Amino acid sequence: xxxxxxxxxxxxxYRVCAVIIHDNxxxxxxxxxxxxxxxxxxxxxxxxxxxSAMHREMREELGFSGLILxxxxxxxxxxxxxxxxxxxxxxxxYYLLEADAELLARGRRFESTEGKHHHVFEWLPFDQVKxxxxxxxxxxxxxxxxxxxxxxxxxxxx
Numbered sequence: 001x002x003x004x005x006x007x008x009x010x011x012x013x014y015r016v017c018a019v020i021i022h023d024n025x026x027x028x029x030x031x032x033x034x035x036x037x038x039x040x041x042x043x044x045x046x047x048x049x050x051x052s053a054m055h056r057e058m059r060e061e062l063g064f065s066g067l068i069l070x071x072x073x074x075x076x077x078x079x080x081x082x083x084x085x086x087x088x089x090x091x092x093x094y095y096l097l098e099a100d101a102e103l104l105a106r107g108r109r110f111e112s113t114e115g116k117h118h119h120v121f122e123w124l125p126f127d128q129v130k131x132x133x134x135x136x137x138x139x140x141x142x143x144x145x146x147x148x149x150x151x152x153x154x155x156x157x158x
Contacts, residue, residue, distance in 0.1 A: 001083035010087030017041030079157035
């Protein structure tokens with residue numbers, strides 16, 4: 001069971017996301033539901049550790065577990081989703097992961113299927129990240145200066 005719940009005032013999500021960087025490129029994704037880029041990851045299950053959730057999400061979306069290097073950001077984000085216009089309150093832990101040779105061999109742009117969802121992954125150059133239609137917004141400002149220690153971010157995108 002995902003740690004998410006819907007109320008009349010909005011949806012709460014508890015998530016993990018992967019920041020995977022290679023040669024000043026960030027791995028971002030899109031799917032059939034969203035016109036914007038976002039980072040690989042997903043909702044944490046009840047009773048699941050954050051690291052376990054990160055590994056599970058990477059296996060489901062990318063077919064690899066991913067070596068976690070360190071946590072980067074814990075972001076409390078308040079936003080209205082562009083497609084469904086729902087209000088969200090989200091807590092997400094962003095981990096820096098190392099890309100393995102198999103992931104890099106897939107090329108600059110590649111696709112995968114997870115259940116009924118079709119994902120398109122793309123390695124975005126840092127200078128393109130800053131102008132891309134990408135969420136969350138704070139990634140655009142911080143991608144080229146990753147913290148050495150966990151940072152807390154509160155972002156209000158409403």
